Amino acid sequence: MYVIVAGGGKVGYYLARSLLGEEHEVLIIERDRRRADAIAEDLGSVVLRGDACEVSTLSEAGASRADVVVAVTGDDEDNLVICQLAKKKFNAGRVVARINNPKNRRIFNLLGVDVAVSSTELILTQIQQQLPGHALVQLVKLRARDLELVEATLGPNSPLVGRTVAGAGLPAHSSLLLLLRDGEPVVPTPQTTLAAGDEVVALARTESERALRELLAG
Amino acid sequence: MRVVILGCGRVGARLALALDAEGHEVSIIDRNPDAFRRFLTEDFKGQAIVGVGIDEDVLRRAGLDGADVFVAATNLDNVNAMAGQIAQHIFHVPKVIARMYDPFRDELYKAVGLTTVCPTTVGARRIKEMLDARWRQAEAGG
Numbered sequence: 001m002y003v004i005v006a007g008g009g010k011v012g013y014y015l016a017r018s019l020l021g022e023e024h025e026v027l028i029i030e031r032d033r034r035r036a037d038a039i040a041e042d043l044g045s046v047v048l049r050g051d052a053c054e055v056s057t058l059s060e061a062g063a064s065r066a067d068v069v070v071a072v073t074g075d076d077e078d079n080l081v082i083c084q085l086a087k088k089k090f091n092a093g094r095v096v097a098r099i100n101n102p103k104n105r106r107i108f109n110l111l112g113v114d115v116a117v118s119s120t121e122l123i124l125t126q127i128q129q130q131l132p133g134h135a136l137v138q139l140v141k142l143r144a145r146d147l148e149l150v151e152a153t154l155g156p157n158s159p160l161v162g163r164t165v166a167g168a169g170l171p172a173h174s175s176l177l178l179l180l181r182d183g184e185p186v187v188p189t190p191q192t193t194l195a196a197g198d199e200v201v202a203l204a205r206t207e208s209e210r211a212l213r214e215l216l217a218g
Numbered sequence: 219m220r221v222v223i224l225g226c227g228r229v230g231a232r233l234a235l236a237l238d239a240e241g242h243e244v245s246i247i248d249r250n251p252d253a254f255r256r257f258l259t260e261d262f263k264g265q266a267i268v269g270v271g272i273d274e275d276v277l278r279r280a281g282l283d284g285a286d287v288f289v290a291a292t293n294l295d296n297v298n299a300m301a302g303q304i305a306q307h308i309f310h311v312p313k314v315i316a317r318m319y320d321p322f323r324d325e326l327y328k329a330v331g332l333t334t335v336c337p338t339t340v341g342a343r344r345i346k347e348m349l350d351a352r353w354r355q356a357e358a359g360g
Contacts, residue, residue: 053296055322076274079294081323084299088326103274107300109308 004029004066004092006037006052006082007073011098011119015070017043027061050165052082055089063090072098080104146206149177152216156196160215168192173205174212219243220285222311224301225292226250229317233289238264245280247271269336271301272359274308282309290316295323302332 001024005012019075019141020043028043029052030036036049048058048194052071061070071079079097086092096115097108101171131153154160160168165176165188179186180199186192194200204212219242223230224353226248234246235258242266248254269276271292283290288305294314295318302316315333318324324336 048254054320063259075296077294077300080300080303085323085326086332089322089331101273104272107304107308109276111303 001025001067002062002065003027004052004058004063004069004086006069006079007069008032008035008047009072009074009097011072012070012126013039013043015072016046020046027059029061031200048147053078053085055085058085058090060168063092068096069094069099070096070208074100076100080108080111080113083108084111087112091176093205131210148204148206148209149201150204150209150212151201152213154194154196154198154200154216158194158196158216160194161196163194165192165194168215169201170215171204171208171211174202174208175204176200176202221245221287222277222280222282222285222305223247224288224290224298225232226253226257226266227291228257230289230291233257233291234264236263238262243281246307247276247280255258262339269348271297272304274304277301277304277309282311285309285314287311287324290314291348292317293319295320299323299332302327303330337341 003019003024003088004027005016006029008028012028016026018182026046028039030039030047030052031051033049036047040047045052045201048057048061050060052058063086066086069083069092071082073079076099079099082211083095083097087095094114094117096117097113098116099105099108099116100120102118105116105118176188179188179192181195200216221237221242221244223234223244223246226246230246234244238244238347245267247267249268249270251268257301258266263341267280269279271290280358282305288302290302292298293358298316298318302314305311305314310315313333315329315335318327318334320334321336321339321340324334324339330342
């Protein structure tokens, strides 16, 4: 695969390094001369110095034959423009953007950016998973139709304790995918009885998340 | 008409003052509060809002919901492109005008439905016309 990485900051650098390790063809576009030189010294001649928001730079980078263009600069407006230029002017295969402000997810999705990754949201989720308590933690938000993969630990007061999966009365558009009981994975069947302390991984529509949260946490 | 202008530089401020003087309801946004002191005059009766123009909440505070016109005139093409498209797709403002210094970005954003003004091509074309006229005169005069 040919991947163009726009922005040679920490994210861009580590992404490029790992893609190179997987034998992909990679080009980093970096505006700052010193930063560009430092990356080239480390990773070899895989750096183009220039502004990825300029058509001439993307053209020199060969954006029209790129399978993926990833925009990971620190400025959301630059990432958006890079993706739109790559897609509309160069027909790049897939465009992926980093968003620094989670509020911008909506407009990025509306404007045809294939994947918008929010580092802020990812870090929040990671931290939430480490916090004690029985809160429902969002693991992954699936792109299709507002589906979320969530995780929760059944509290002793959860109304589900002692009930079977079939009799649990789960909210519409949600289902239990996996239980972790004493550290062992259990694939739940309708007859599986739920116990306090079970870690539950569930798939839910965004709209059912709240009902599911109340049911699981108790 | 209700008009929201992003960027209180020379162009944004001048436009804001002109529209305000004609009795339009004008809000102007800039991330730097000094810009208002520097470029607006005291008789400006509109709203001046400090904030970043690619933030939906700032745009809402400036009254973009239900606005007739949005003008993005910061000195950054990418900010103008993004704010313009937020106005277009999230706030459904009927008329969105964005300034683009880069002719290539001007072309792209024109194609996706923004009304754009490119001072680079306008300026170059105007100067070229003046030179052409001068040369034609010289030729005519022998």
